[in-house]
Amino acid sequence: MVSELARTLALDNKDKDIIKYQFATSEVSAYFKFFLDSFTGSDRGLRIKSRDVSSEPVWDRDNQLWDDNSNTGSYTYWGSGEFTSSQTTIRVVHTNRQYVEHFRDTFFKDTASTTATWTDGSNMISFTSGQIAQSLPIYLNNETVSTATLSVSDGGSVSYYVSANGGSNWESITHSQVLSFTNVGTDLRWKASSSATTSVYSLEVAY
């Protein structure tokens, strides 16, 4: 029985119900339950944005006038608050080429395209029929993406799509499927659409 106990304990099994049967016929009746608790930090994505300010107005110290910095010489930027151009996302990377989303925040939410309820701290996306959730770039690193693998946890009635070219072409994908893109590209995103009231609890894309 000791060996059985040891073998059972060695399994990565949170609920050790099986052990109690080993005691059922003995003088001792016992119930064991073990939980594995973990606590760790995880890198959940680096996003890098850039802004080209070469045509932004700057104070030209040489000539004492407003100018742009296309000319050589000394100049002083008036400050980032005065820049009129917007930042553009130029890189997005994840550890081990795996995007993991638990919907704890809206870091990767494409606000303009998402109609489903995806808010900070919701730990899920809630859909009613016909609603859509869509991500910003989840991988953008000057490298062609040719495959994607999806893993999801949801309440059903959700269709998933991925795009390797920034949303120009969406390709259908299902849980555990390894998709070879018809339209490859360098800007990976995902989209989910529902046909009923439902939720998505987690979503992972390996690429």
Next chain:
Amino acid sequence: MFTTAGKNEIRNWLYGSASTAPNAIAIGIGTTSVAVSQTALVTESTRKSFSTKSIAPQVVKFEALLLTTELTTSTIAEMGLFNSTTSTSGTMFVRNTFAPIQKTDSIEVQFEQRVEVN
């Protein structure tokens, strides 16, 4: 990639030992692949204090801005999350590499690092 050193810093906090939270993003030109055992950037160029940081449940987001006037001739390719604003010191919690970016005085570059505690 979250490093072992970073996890041990969190462990120290849980235990009650001295620990310091991240306060800067280091930027470098190293291209060596990331590994959990790393404790520093491969070739650090500069270090920037956070311009902002924010939290959501179980998530922290750190941001730093590399100004147009900084690293004007560097090809940056790595970043790290540190608990010191002094170059080449402190604990590195996270290191990431990315396709090289040619930094010039015409562009500013913003780094947004997202960390989840789970």
